[in-house]
Amino acid sequence: MDAFFASAEQASKPSLRGKAVIVGGLGPRGVVATASYEARVLGVHSAMPMAQARRLAPNAAYLVPRFAFYRSISEQVMALLRALSPLVEPLSLDEAFVDLEAGGTAWDAESARLAGVKLRADIRAVTGLTGSVGLAASKMLAKIASEQAKPDGLVLIEPGTERALLGPMSVRTLPGVGPATGDHLRRAGIHTVEELAEAGEDELVRLLGKSLGHALYAMALARDERPVVAERETKSVSVEDTYDVDIHDRVRVALEVQRLADRCVRRLRGAGLSGRTIVLKVRRYDFSTLTRSETLRGPTDDPAVVREAAARLLESVDTTGGVRLLGVGVSGLADFTQEDLFAQAAGEREAEDTGEDREVEAAKDAAVEVPVERRWVAGHDVAHAEFGHGWVQGSGLGRVTVRFETPDSGVGRVRTFAVDDPALAAAEPLPLVSRGSGAVVDGASA
């Protein structure tokens, strides 16, 4: 999907179409998750600190991500993909590999192109959003093709043309080559994929180690036999928070670690999992990050056990100077629990909430009401008894500003209310394509 989060917001809010839209954390330490193409023109891109984005695009619309909304769109798209083949490997909410051959959907370049064209039309019809398609003989090449296809395009790499196409490209194009490996190669005088191939396998292994060396050499020769894997098991579950200001107080740090441990266990249980290894993560004031881990005798999903382990791990880290981030994770997962019966007997706690909003979870952690200022989250949907459906443009000083529009309305009017106006209530996002016009879905999934 193209600029997925930002596109979904633009489709949901007519007044944002054609405008720079930036989705990400809005706090003082937020970063950009997705920038619309209008914002990218101004130099804004994902992973950029929000502060920098605001300097580059002071007039853009800034929104917090609405993952539940994006997930519902993602599920529609994934359903279209599964209609093409049982072998679908999601990489994230907005990207997946599909083995068209295994699905009997395509057997040569021409049939693949046809499937791609139809898929793009179906995605558009079902979600109202644009997606790009890369078609090639391997995962690596399909990925590169889809990058080239963005936005709103389709690129097919003809068999036999792979090496010529790859040769002049930067090594950074290859999956697995990030800033560090890129620098490493550049210092060795290797800039392009061609030069990577010329360097030879032994040299790459010497430079980058066994695993990456072999992998990159194979990719430079356009060799990639990795299969599309439909179901991949979760290997770890973790939660972490970056704080708006560094925490110095040891007691407060310990308290936050307990809350994170509880949140982590809730997620673990929600997924029906338990784990043996507890990991504590601490990012200090100077951005240095360290982890401490402890492996238990058997897997657990008991909040008290995880809390205690996390607390023990915290004792071994120096937090003087302050911490900016804390995290708690569990790995070494099993889908059963050894002391399951123990945990049950230990007290009928019924804290198995599954997939709730972070806002709600955070409120639960703190065991306090959501403060009135936070009730109207910028970008979230609301319904007004008289004016109908809209979204929060901003709130503060006891007031909330709402724009009344829906995915298929025109640009809506703006009105301001008191934050406690009884006529105003939170609402679910509306579907981007009104039901009834989605007949194409049935054709695709038949």
Add this chain to the structure above:
DNA sequence: TCTGGGGTCCTGTTTCGC
């Protein structure tokens, strides 16, 4: 006003059990 959150995989070192 510097730098999120949730993951995966790899590597080097230490520890532990046989």
Add this chain to the structure above:
DNA sequence: TCTGGCGAAACAGGACCC
């Protein structure tokens, strides 16, 4: 009983991806 060796886990840190 002491020692050595070996391999598997455990542990910590980093790179990378979306």
